[in-house]
Amino acid sequence: MSSALAAAATAAIPSIPCDDDGPVFRAPWEAHAFAMALSLHERGVFTWPEWAAALADEIKRAQAAGDPDTGETYYLHWLATLEGLVARKGVASMETLHRYRNAWDHAADRTPHGKPIELRPEDFG
Amino acid sequence: MSQDHDHHHHDHDHSELSETELRVRALETILTEKGYVEPAALDAIIQAYETKIGPHNGARVVAKAWTDLAFKTALLQDGSKAIGTLGHVSRVGDHLVVVENTPERHNMVVCTLCSCYPWEMLGLPPVWYKAAPYRSRAVKDPRGVLADFGVALPKDTEIRVWDSTAETRFLVLPMRPAGTEGWSEEQLAELVTRDSMIGTGFPKTPGAPS
Numbered sequence: 116m117s118s119a120l121a122a123a124a125t126a127a128i129p130s131i132p133c134d135d136d137g138p139v140f141r142a143p144w145e146a147h148a149f150a151m152a153l154s155l156h157e158r159g160v161f162t163w164p165e166w167a168a169a170l171a172d173e174i175k176r177a178q179a180a181g182d183p184d185t186g187e188t189y190y191l192h193w194l195a196t197l198e199g200l201v202a203r204k205g206v207a208s209m210e211t212l213h214r215y216r217n218a219w220d221h222a223a224d225r226t227p228h229g230k231p232i233e234l235r236p237e238d239f240g
Numbered sequence: 241m242s243q244d245h246d247h248h249h250h251d252h253d254h255s256e257l258s259e260t261e262l263r264v265r266a267l268e269t270i271l272t273e274k275g276y277v278e279p280a281a282l283d284a285i286i287q288a289y290e291t292k293i294g295p296h297n298g299a300r301v302v303a304k305a306w307t308d309l310a311f312k313t314a315l316l317q318d319g320s321k322a323i324g325t326l327g328h329v330s331r332v333g334d335h336l337v338v339v340e341n342t343p344e345r346h347n348m349v350v351c352t353l354c355s356c357y358p359w360e361m362l363g364l365p366p367v368w369y370k371a372a373p374y375r376s377r378a379v380k381d382p383r384g385v386l387a388d389f390g391v392a393l394p395k396d397t398e399i400r401v402w403d404s405t406a407e408t409r410f411l412v413l414p415m416r417p418a419g420t421e422g423w424s425e426e427q428l429a430e431l432v433t434r435d436s437m438i439g440t441g442f443p444k445t446p447g448a449p450s
Contacts, residue, residue: 138289
């Protein structure tokens with residue numbers, strides 16, 4: 116089922132880095148960012164044309180700010196697009212995103228090396 | 241959103257997530273809490289791409305060790321250094337120890353899922369690898385765990401379990417499959433599976449369906 120979802124996504128967003136079989140990722144977080152967009156689309160939070168437009172805006176903005184546009188930063192733009200849309204659609208404000216980001220940072224700091232990092236209420240400090 | 245994060249620690253007594261990883265985790269947590277994403281569904285999508293993530297240097301490293309004795313010797317002596325000479329961009333190179341399988345000894349690696357899983361070498365960890373039962377059972381009953389994976393070893397083969405919870409990460413150098421004489425590194429690399437580099441599988445054999 117997820118491959119059908121992905122096929123719809125790559126058809127709608129031709130810029131997604133792919134090989135013959137479909138999307139490829141440079142790091143695990145990129146796959147997470149991709150999967151989140153797939154899930155949000157499936158929940159009807161945005162349409163693919165809407166996503167494509169937001170992503171194009173994001174890339175344009177980044178290029179204006181000096182992004183090298185080599186493809187290596189593609190999923191950074193993807194992530195910024197996700198954050199922007201999530202905020203715009205009222206799912207979570209930039210402030211909330213930032214609060215959770217800091218909590219994860221705190222969780223990483225207190226987690227001994229080699230243990231799984233888990234978020235706890237006290238991380239929100 | 242990164243401006244205030246100026247306290248990057250470089251000591252290794254605790255975990256560290258990159259700025260990007262922090263943002264991804266933040267988003268994922270919020271979307272999960274609000275019911276926009278199902279962790280299981282997200283995992284399913286990601287697992288579908290487990291072989292499509294990262295440069296997969298591991299198979300190339302193994303194939304080179306099979307064909308180049310000097311490289312193999314250097315690799316077993318100092319994994320990080322030897323892999324560094326290949327010119328891979330590789331933060332995984334730090335503290336990487338390569339352990340060689342022989343007819344006498346089979347190596348197997350366990351690890352809790354932490355930020356330093358060598359995905360650059362191995363791609364994504366399999367789901368079972370993250371499970372606590374795998375780790376504890378692997379230490380107590382490695383032969384049983386291997387049997388579950390369909391790995392049968394001769395009775396007198398010693399099984400050594402390496403726990404990579406500390407700073408050291410391990411890569412298993414599996415035995416080169418028979419019937420591959422004269423094969424190129426590229427051909428050989430095709431035979432090297434992720435599981436064979438964790439020690440829970442063997443490389444593919446020539447001619448077997450992939």
